Amino acid sequence: MVIISEGSGTEKSAEGGARWSASAAAFTAWRDGDREALDELVRLLSPTLWHVVRATGLDRASAEDVVQSTWLALVDKADSIANPMAVAGWLCTTARRDAWKISKNLRRELATEDDSLGWSLPSMEGPEAGVVLREDHARLRTCLTRLNERCQALLRMLAAGPRPDYAEVSDALDMPVGSIGPTRARCLDKLRVELVSEGAL
Amino acid sequence: MADEPLTPEDAAADAELLDTIAELWNVLDPPPEDLSEGVLARIETNDLDAELLTLVEWDKELSGVRSVTMLRAPDEVGTWSLEYLGPGFRVQVRISRSARQARLDGWVVPAQPMTVHLTSMGKNSTSDETRVSDSGRFEFPVTPTGACRLTFISDPSGSRPLVTPPFWI
Numbered sequence: 001m002v003i004i005s006e007g008s009g010t011e012k013s014a015e016g017g018a019r020w021s022a023s024a025a026a027f028t029a030w031r032d033g034d035r036e037a038l039d040e041l042v043r044l045l046s047p048t049l050w051h052v053v054r055a056t057g058l059d060r061a062s063a064e065d066v067v068q069s070t071w072l073a074l075v076d077k078a079d080s081i082a083n084p085m086a087v088a089g090w091l092c093t094t095a096r097r098d099a100w101k102i103s104k105n106l107r108r109e110l111a112t113e114d115d116s117l118g119w120s121l122p123s124m125e126g127p128e129a130g131v132v133l134r135e136d137h138a139r140l141r142t143c144l145t146r147l148n149e150r151c152q153a154l155l156r157m158l159a160a161g162p163r164p165d166y167a168e169v170s171d172a173l174d175m176p177v178g179s180i181g182p183t184r185a186r187c188l189d190k191l192r193v194e195l196v197s198e199g200a201l
Numbered sequence: 202m203a204d205e206p207l208t209p210e211d212a213a214a215d216a217e218l219l220d221t222i223a224e225l226w227n228v229l230d231p232p233p234e235d236l237s238e239g240v241l242a243r244i245e246t247n248d249l250d251a252e253l254l255t256l257v258e259w260d261k262e263l264s265g266v267r268s269v270t271m272l273r274a275p276d277e278v279g280t281w282s283l284e285y286l287g288p289g290f291r292v293q294v295r296i297s298r299s300a301r302q303a304r305l306d307g308w309v310v311p312a313q314p315m316t317v318h319l320t321s322m323g324k325n326s327t328s329d330e331t332r333v334s335d336s337g338r339f340e341f342p343v344t345p346t347g348a349c350r351l352t353f354i355s356d357p358s359g360s361r362p363l364v365t366p367p368f369w370i
Contacts, residue, residue: 038244043237050232051223064233068243075244137225144222159222188215 024084143194151187258284312337321345
């Protein structure tokens, strides 16, 4: 049994909670005819959508495209969102579904032997090259890379935004729905063990 | 195996750890700086019911090509070119920037009668208008700065306007 509920109320932190409330307010204002409120909404939630999409393993250019088309879908279907508090969840779910669809197709085309290739932490090339990590971040990264790729993928996905529902995760990672909760717990436990061994916890 | 019910303390600890992972990813894989601008531009294009021209060539010096939706010119003075492909024609654009102002010169190939709008996309949006000459040339001797786009309306009008993705002047 999972106690944490699904849906718009699953923000993990106070900061996240404030963001969802602000986005609900902006969404309401925009639907009431304030055009600039859409700008605010886009600026508030696009970074979250970015991470939600990138967590599916999609490359940066495709990710940007998915983020854009997700917003177009919102503009198109705004009337179908009854509860403004649900707007962040709606956007993330829409973005994640599109991204998974595309990244699955891409991976099929690439037909890599290692299907989990796309999930691994990025190599040192790419935008993160040259980034100097804070000490605690560097330690966390080291510990994350010691987990198997499925764990890395799952934790990145769960960290990225409002929690996806387990049926979606199951589909994306080819894991039975019932095993996601225990896998999540196991991955977090392993990560804690690694962090302890690094003296970070 | 079913999940053990999480105690509130465990749930909070998990949430904290996931937040830290999210922070790390935000450092390792930050969103493009102009992610939101690109989104807003795309929404606006959609609202215009216009057709988007495809960017086919751009100067390597134009930094920010990580995001083709939003080409960002370098901050120095100089000249940069862009080329767009539309249905049945190409548009070449040259942006020249001096210390004080910028100008934009364009060529439509093959030449055809069109009206061209140069629209800045900031909060105080402005729009200038000119015509494509018989030889296919058009110019905006003084341009706005920031994110801009060009809109082409063919004579006789009736077909959908064609717009470029936003670029920076």
